[in-house]
Amino acid sequence: MTASGSPAINRERLHRRIDELAQIGKLGDTGVCRLALSQEDLQGVLLVKRWMEEAGLQTRIDAFGNLFGRLPGKDAGKPLLMAGSHIDSQPYGGRFDGVIGVLGALEAVQSMAEQGFVPEMPIEIAAFCDEEGCRFNKGLFGVRGITGKLEEGELERIDAAGVTRREALLAFGGDPEGFEAARYQEGAVGAFLELHIEQGPVLEALGRPIGIVSGISGPLWLTVEMTGFAGHAGSVPMPMRRDALVGAASVITALNALARSEPGASTVGTVGALTVFPNSRNIIPEKVTFTIDLRDIDMERRRERETQLWRILEEVAQEHGLTYTVREDTNSEARYCAERIKQVMHEEAAQLLEHTPPELMSGPFHDSLAMSNVCEYGMIFVRCKDGISHNPLEYSTPEDIELGVELLYRTMVRMSKVEREGG
Numbered sequence: 001m002t003a004s005g006s007p008a009i010n011r012e013r014l015h016r017r018i019d020e021l022a023q024i025g026k027l028g029d030t031g032v033c034r035l036a037l038s039q040e041d042l043q044g045v046l047l048v049k050r051w052m053e054e055a056g057l058q059t060r061i062d063a064f065g066n067l068f069g070r071l072p073g074k075d076a077g078k079p080l081l082m083a084g085s086h087i088d089s090q091p092y093g094g095r096f097d098g099v100i101g102v103l104g105a106l107e108a109v110q111s112m113a114e115q116g117f118v119p120e121m122p123i124e125i126a127a128f129c130d131e132e133g134c135r136f137n138k139g140l141f142g143v144r145g146i147t148g149k150l151e152e153g154e155l156e157r158i159d160a161a162g163v164t165r166r167e168a169l170l171a172f173g174g175d176p177e178g179f180e181a182a183r184y185q186e187g188a189v190g191a192f193l194e195l196h197i198e199q200g201p202v203l204e205a206l207g208r209p210i211g212i213v214s215g216i217s218g219p220l221w222l223t224v225e226m227t228g229f230a231g232h233a234g235s236v237p238m239p240m241r242r243d244a245l246v247g248a249a250s251v252i253t254a255l256n257a258l259a260r261s262e263p264g265a266s267t268v269g270t271v272g273a274l275t276v277f278p279n280s281r282n283i284i285p286e287k288v289t290f291t292i293d294l295r296d297i298d299m300e301r302r303r304e305r306e307t308q309l310w311r312i313l314e315e316v317a318q319e320h321g322l323t324y325t326v327r328e329d330t331n332s333e334a335r336y337c338a339e340r341i342k343q344v345m346h347e348e349a350a351q352l353l354e355h356t357p358p359e360l361m362s363g364p365f366h367d368s369l370a371m372s373n374v375c376e377y378g379m380i381f382v383r384c385k386d387g388i389s390h391n392p393l394e395y396s397t398p399e400d401i402e403l404g405v406e407l408l409y410r411t412m413v414r415m416s417k418v419e420r421e422g423g
């Protein structure tokens with residue numbers, strides 16, 4: 001770090017906490033399994049709550065199962081500065097996903113408090129409940145709760161053991177009756193900051209420890225069903241076939257080419273699940289169902305690719321004598337980080353790093369995605385080894401994490417000093 005960049009945060013304390021939290025729900029040598037609303041999740045939340053209290057924060061666990069720690073500001077009436085992420089994990093997860101965002105924000109605010117710094121506005125550190133969504137098959141629960149975006153029937157969703165979310169939430173200490181009161185009023189949060197591991201290979205390929213996020217690309221999720229006609233694999237001549245799997249294969253290959261068609265573009269297209277009916281080695285496939293995941297930070301380009309995809313489906317269906325249906329499962333818009341926050345991050349990073357950090361988009365969604373509906377947001381990514389995440393092999397170096405936390409700290413200090421421009 002440079003002279004003006006001597007670290008303000010307590011690095012040793014940061015890493016000790018990351019290690020200690022990784023012991024809860026430990027999986028093998030390096031992994032964790034802390035499923036949302038499980039005993040391990042609760043144990044983790046209570047540990048972080050204790051650390052928040054040691055840091056002098058006022059803590060509470062709300063009706064949605066979110067943990068908050070609050071540092072009062074000079075003016076209690078000003079919109080909050082919020083920072084955080086989640087500490088629940090995938091069943092076969094790593095120790096950094098979400099965790100560095102919560103413990104990094106805690107470290108930042110604890111350092112501020114220890115230096116006697118009093119922010120203009122109150123600061124809240126959040127560990128949101130159930131970001132991952134793997135247990136009840138729908139994520140961002142806690143953050144959607146406080147931002148008023150929960151949907152019908154969410155409490156009736158069941159996990160693999162038949163436990164409803166309502167039951168799990170009650171056992172955790174949450175309170176479905178208290179949802180309305182726990183919602184944040186419009187304008188209550190001024191800005192949200194999230195530090196997260198990249199979960200992709202871009203920073204590593206660029207040789208940079210941290211990056212500033214430009215936005216979260218919204219996914220378009222489709223389910224396509226292509227239907228042909230089954231027949232004996234030994235007797236139906238090739239020109240007479242209506243093979244749904246051959247059609248699906250053409251679409252998959254074409255989607256891949258479509259996503260690659262503009263060099264350097266942030267477009268990504270994936271077919272990740274496919275089912276074949278009747279799925280027998282000597283029957284021509286009659287029906288194939290597959291998923292499409294199409295993302296881009298540039299919405300205009302994404303819509304263009306979508307239009308091209310529809311044309312491909314039509315051509316393939318005609319060529320192979322198939323019919324098809326397309327169901328739209330999710331269609332969310334890209335959400336851009338606030339220019340003002342990126343600017344602060346760039347300025348602070350210039351003091352801290354030799355090279356200005358790159359800007360990159362987030363393909364995965366994060367708690368920030370839900371927060372972006374109610375306030376400005378900014379995100380910092382930390383390089384992770386081989387882009388691996390949602391896997392016990394997930395790894396970021398202590399030095400990279402420190403840089404990310406230091407930049408988060410500096411951004412928080414700046415943002416809690418300066419008044420929002422234009423009032």
Ligand SMILES: [Zn+2]
Nearest residue numbers: 097098131196
């Ligand atoms: Zn995460």
